[in-house]
Amino acid sequence: MSKEIIQIRDLKVHYPVRSGFWNRITDYVRAVDGINLTINEGETYGLIGESGSGKSTTGKAIVGVEKVTAGSIIYKGKDITKASNRRRLNYNKDVQMIFQDSMSSLNPRKRIEDIIAEPIRNFENLTTDQERDRVQELLDIVGMPGDAIYKFPHEFSGGQRQRIGVARAVATNPKLIVADEPTSALDLSVQAQVLNFMKHIQQQYDIAYLFISHDLGVIRHMSENIAIMNRGRLVEVGTKQDIYNNPVHIYTKRLLAAIPRVDVEHREEHKKHRLAVEAEYQNDQKKWYDKDGRVFPLQKVSPTHYVAEPASEVANLKESN
């Protein structure tokens, strides 16, 4: 039985929208609007959705760089949103983030040594020599040459910078890393390398990932459990098999249908399927979203598989299974 590392309960992040002469709050962007997630130790949990669905905001709220409007983040049995400073500091050490765009997330004026050492300095008191050894070790772990420590971020390729971002994220021996589109800006061949060494590091150090991506191919390669996000909520949650072999929500089907097929003999058939799913998505909004266009609450379809549907639809589904 796998052990839970973090539980996200009814998480909401709403951004105020101001307008008019008095610059008053007139509305809210419900970027994250009540989501629940449980991530187990050492697993990769995939979070998929189109741009604007709320994935990044979820990730940022979990690592604490975005303010939580409501809900709880339970880590080691305690709600971090209400934790003392000391507990919060421990949490900040245990939960790290890797960003998509390493060019803007790595300080361009700092040498690699300082970039990687920064999180260590926040949490540990090492001598200069100990610190340098640790940085060298981290560079070695991510497959970078030792002399990289004297260089600046712009002296590296995108793939190498992502490796440096990973070295920085693992510097504090974290238990969970939120990886927000870590390979989306990279060429396909480099993407595969970075994904593989992320997996390797995960196994070696028993790190859990919340792996955020719009790319279902990448998520399939990386994740055991998957959540599909749409309009600030989750539309479907399940194991990799549930999602890829038995998708239920029209939004999930639409994302899957959008994956290009390389096999020529099935291409026509796939195109027809994609068009049919797209037509269903466009025409059947009433069935899949409530009268305000919001995603329904999740309903249990099987012990591992949850779908956002009106209860009546799920009852039909269970009968037909």
Ligand code: ADP
């Ligand atoms: P994703 O990562 O899935 O692309 P985001 O979490 O970045 O989605 O954004 C979700 C929604 O929240 C979008 O509509 C976006 O415009 C909005 N949003 C994100 N950050 C802010 C912010 N700081 N202020 C206002 N709205 C924001």
